[in-house]
Amino acid sequence: MKENTCRQAAKRLTEYTGQESEANPIRILPVTTGKKLYLPLLLIGDEQESMIDRYLDRGEMFVMQDQTATPIAVAVVTDEGDGTLELKNLAVHPHFQRKGHGRRMIAHLCEHYKHRFHTLLAGTGDSRQTVSFYQNCGFAYSHTVPGFFLKNYDHPIIEDGKALKDMVYFKRRMADGR
Ligand SMILES: CC(C)(COP(=O)(O)OP(=O)(O)OC[C@H]1O[C@@H](n2cnc3c(N)ncnc32)[C@H](O)[C@@H]1OP(=O)(O)O)[C@@H](O)C(=O)NCCC(=O)NCCS
Structure with missing residues (x-):
């Protein structure tokens, strides 16, 4: 009986971690409680906490861990209705960027949902x-919300040396493999 329970738990873990293997021990796990423990990572994807608070509770969150269980990336998604899932936050720790983890998180979300x-x-x-990242992950331009950053953030958000003004949306079909 106990052995059965262990096997079931191991199977569930394998289902969640998807690409986990001895060669690639990266794991992606759902986070249902204590989401704010990951605030330092969330702030890399969205640097104003009050904006994160708008979607964190209703969002579903995932954390990517390395083999030492160190969190290296997070993602938060929300159900926007009509079959659309929105990625509200995606952040890879600066030490781990440009190693394919962001792309892996997108692939995991598409598979999962x-x-x-x-x-x-x-x-x-x-x-x-970020535009280059989303294009590389199979997203195409969808639409722009003019002035979003100016209206919603209490300080200028600087990226690539310039203050962001508009929110640019990209979309991809879940089933498009990458
Ligand atoms: C954007 C971000 C999520 C990308 O994650 P990542 O793990 O570093 O990206 P990947 O290694 O998976 O990159 C996949 C591809 O995207 C493109 N890309 C990623 N980062 C890039 C950069 N800084 N400049 C140009 N292209 C980039 C490249 O084409 C890359 O493929 P390559 O390395 O084979 O050339 C990560 O850099 C990050 O957390 N940035 C800060 C927060 C943020 O901007 N979040 C996204 C908006 S919410």
Whole structure:
């Protein structure tokens, strides 16, 4: 009986971690309680805490850990209705950037949600690095919300040396593999 329970727990863990293997011990786990413990990472993706508070409770959150259980990336998504899931926050710790972890998190979200949602939407500032990232992950331009950063943030958000003004949305179909 006990052995069965252990096997079930191991199976559940494998299902959640998706790409975990001995060669690639990165794990992606859902976070249902204590989301604010990851605030330092969340602030990398969205630098104003009051803006994070707008979506954190209703959002579903995931953390990526390395083999030592160190959190290296987070993502928060919200159900926006009509089969659309929105990526509200995606952040990879600066020490771990440009190693494919952001792309891996996107792939995990698409795999995890592909039976419940058809579209993944992501809003970002108009900066070269994030636009390049989303394009590389199979997203295409969707629409722009003019003045979003000026209206909603209490201080200028500087990326690539310039203050962000508009929120630019990108979208991709969940089922498009990358
Ligand atoms: C944007 C971010 C999530 C990307 O995660 P990452 O793990 O560093 O990115 P990946 O290694 O998966 O990159 C995949 C591809 O995206 C593109 N890309 C990623 N970062 C880039 C950068 N700084 N400049 C240009 N292209 C970039 C590249 O094409 C890259 O492929 P390559 O390395 O083979 O050339 C991460 O840099 C980050 O957390 N940035 C700060 C917070 C943020 O801007 N969040 C996104 C908006 S909410």
